[in-house]
Amino acid sequence: MFAARLQDSVAGDGWCARLATPDRDPILGETVANDRRDADRKPLSATARISFVNEPRRVEVHPGCEAVVAFDPDLTFECVDSCTWCCGHGVLLYDHDLLGLAQRANLNDATTTAHGEQFVRREQKDRDDHTGDDGAACYFLGEDGLCSLHAEHDWKPARCSVFPLEVHYENGEIRVTVRDEAEEHCEGLDVSERRVIDNLDAFLPEVLWSLENPETKIEL
Ligand code: SF4
Ligand code: SF4
Incomplete structure (x- = not known):
């Protein structure tokens, strides 16, 4: 059912462009921040952008919208119809x-x-x-x-696209992990060739960057 999520993305209205990139990365450190300034001068694809940084990795998910990715970059996902x-x-x-x-x-x-x-x-x-x-x-x-x-x-609502990922908000930045529950219950992990890290725009709607609290742990 969620297979279509990889083609879905909630349209934004330029929220990311309004956010400033910090000079010093509080999670990745100054070396990475310097690398990012180099990257800003020479735009890279999402795949190339992450290749020069050790874990955790910073990825531009939408233009001007970056997330710190803290999961295995080789993780793949494809929703399973029966689940x-x-x-x-x-x-x-x-x-x-x-x-x-x-x-x-x-x-x-x-x-x-x-x-x-x-x-x-x-x-x-x-x-x-x-x-x-x-x-x-x-x-x-x-x-x-x-x-x-x-x-x-x-x-569908924006939050429906995020699972099996989880969004945390730390030091003014969006940090992305795999939900603990997904490791146990999601049948779609590591059953395809589609790497999650290469398709983050399908999981993380641009609206997340406009929210005061984009954490996705809040449940009914
Ligand atoms: S609204 Fe979201 S949680 Fe509800 S059935 Fe649709 S995709 Fe599933
Ligand atoms: S738990 Fe995983 S495989 Fe099952 S419906 Fe949700 S995203 Fe798809």
């Missing part, structure tokens, strides 16, 4: 998600409030397949194991 594990949970909605969702669904039916934030709600499903252990799953997860939002509207 719907990550859709068993509610989804945090950013403001622009709420606007998008309001054009496609009834917010009163589909959303709930928790921790002072809006989420796509979970609901009990009258079926055995494609549910969590408690018999519930995302409001939009159908009995066919497909996301009705994606299937009918070719759209």
Whole structure:
């Protein structure tokens, strides 16, 4: 179901261009920061950009939007159709998600409030397949194991693209790891030739760089 995520990217409006690159990298150190200034003078592809830095690696995900990547660069991912594990949970909605969702669904039916934030709600499903252990799953997860939002509207909330990755916000920068739960439950890790690090724009919507707190650990 999430296979389409690698073609998806939430369109931004130049958020990244408004962010300044720090002179000194608080995570990677001054040597890397100097290398980055060289890189800024000579634009590189994402693949070339990461090749000269030891772990953790800095990658330009969208123009002007960089992330510090702290996972195995050889990690590959391809969503497995029969797996719907990550859709068993509610989804945090950013403001622009709420606007998008309001054009496609009834917010009163589909959303709930928790921790002072809006989420796509979970609901009990009258079926055995494609549910969590408690018999519930995302409001939009159908009995066919497909996301009705994606299937009918070719759209989904930004947070749905991030899994199996996790975003942390440290020293003013976005740092990306693989979620612990994904290591245990995601069937799509290391089953294809598609390297995650080469497709980060499909996992990390540009809107993340515009948020005061882009952490993705917040759950319903
Ligand atoms: S909105 Fe769609 S993609 Fe996101 S968790 Fe729900 S069913 Fe899955
Ligand atoms: S857990 Fe992994 S393989 Fe399963 S639906 Fe989610 S992204 Fe796809």
